[in-house]
Amino acid sequence: MANVGYSKKVMEHFTNPRNVGVIENPDGYGKVGNPVCGDLMEIYIKIKDDIITDIKFKTFGCGSAIATSSMITELAKGKHVDEAFKITRNDVANELDGLPPQKMHCSNLAADALQEAIKDYKNKKK
Numbered sequence: 655m656a657n658v659g660y661s662k663k664v665m666e667h668f669t670n671p672r673n674v675g676v677i678e679n680p681d682g683y684g685k686v687g688n689p690v691c692g693d694l695m696e697i698y699i700k701i702k703d704d705i706i707t708d709i710k711f712k713t714f715g716c717g718s719a720i721a722t723s724s725m726i727t728e729l730a731k732g733k734h735v736d737e738a739f740k741i742t743r744n745d746v747a748n749e750l751d752g753l754p755p756q757k758m759h760c761s762n763l764a765a766d767a768l769q770e771a772i773k774d775y776k777n778k779k780k
């Protein structure tokens with residue numbers, strides 16, 4: 655099957671996404687919409703001693719959005735919130751061995767939603 659420039663890793667995370675779902679009573683919650691395409695992403699995090707112990711996502715988005723969210727949950731799990739906050743859309747795309755240029759905007763959703771969830775956690779702590 656032609657995969658129009660998607661790496662094997664993107665296809666693998668798209669067909670077998672990690673950490674899909676919802677966390678009840680999350681310590682942080684982030685929701686962002688992608689202004690380019692109108693797709694939506696939600697991220698839920700559980701935190702203990704500032705370490706992300708669990709993370710789940712739900713997206714109404716394209717295959718690249720699913721693959722990038724899946725990847726970012728793997729990158730963020732076990733990290734200190736301050737480290738996870740620094741994960742960029744480029745980090746995610748690189749970990750996936752790249753995204754087609756016209757799909758780079760899709761990786762914004764995952765990175766932005768994670769940052770929103772971490773901000774939410776920090777606001778609640780205040």
Ligand code: FES
Pocket residue numbers: 688691692693715716717718719759760763
């Ligand atoms: Fe909307 Fe990819 S087309 S997130």
